[in-house]
Amino acid sequence: MTGREPVGLIAGAGRFPITVAEKARSVGLPVVCVGVADMADPVLAELCTEFHWLRRASLGFILRTFRRGGVKQWTMAGKYYKHVLFQPRRWLRLLPDWRLLRAWFLRRRSANNDDSLLLTLIREFEDEGMTCVSALDLCPELLVKAGVLTRRKPTDREMTDVRFGWTMAKEMGRLDVGQSVAIRERAVLAVEAIEGTDKCIARAGELCGRNAFAVVKVAKPQQDMRFDVPTVGELTIETMKAAGATVLGIEAGKTILLDEAKTLALADRYGIAVVAITAEEATG
Secondary structure (H helix, E strand, C coil): CCCCCCEEEEECECCHHHHHHHHHHHCCCCEEEEEECCCCCCCHHHHCCEEEEECCCCHHHHHHHHHHCCCCEEEEECECCHHHHHCCCHHHHHCCCHHHHHHHHHCCCCCCCHHHHHHHHHHHHHHCCCEECCHHHCCHHHECCCEECCCCCCCHHHHHHHHHHHHHHHHHHHCCCCCEEEEECCEEEEECCCCCHHHHHHHHHHHCCCCCCEEEECCCCCCCCCCCCCEECHHHHHHHHHHCCCEEEEECCCCEECCHHHHHHHHHHHCCEEEEECHHHHHC
């Protein structure tokens, strides 16, 4: 993402798309943004060179918008609530266009998990001469550095659960199920799947009576940094506080920490320890 050539942005929910748009604006990079309706933040319209709402599942609309905007490179940022893809009467709710239906039914894939679906989408754009790039090419500073990030260090017991959770989370990532697990006393309370990290944390709190537990979030062993990079922020900390979690373990160099100063200040206020570790530290 260099020069003055516009970049396309497909924006989902959360702070990540806003951070990307703000950084692009600060370096003078034009952004043609398509925001997913009911997910993306309307503030993106003020930050991007062009902004359009995606109100139905129209792949053709995104392609035409990017083509008219002169986009050759595009990226994606933010959460997409994937459960909508599997609800009753989904085709009536989503109103997909023929281009998306063709991709869904004719593109061969082994499963309908995150990686398979997103790689299918990327191939559709490649057919139109548009290359998917990582938003982290623009914002590499979002990747968290190794170390204890909060004033409070994890206790030995908490670190035992973090290391145990690392192994479990990596295996779930290898299977492309999810990237987060909740651990108490070296037992898995909850595993993230299609519902997302926040609901996984909330469920773990219910199951253990909101007694102290660890949350561990890591990159998949086969992580494609163009999409689905593990991300934490203030909402993660708020959810942990409500659920009773006391420590967050994340993977250094491969996890996005949004609004770092605010997120860590919130963790300090709640007494939640945040630690970023490497594979060597987790398994050594």
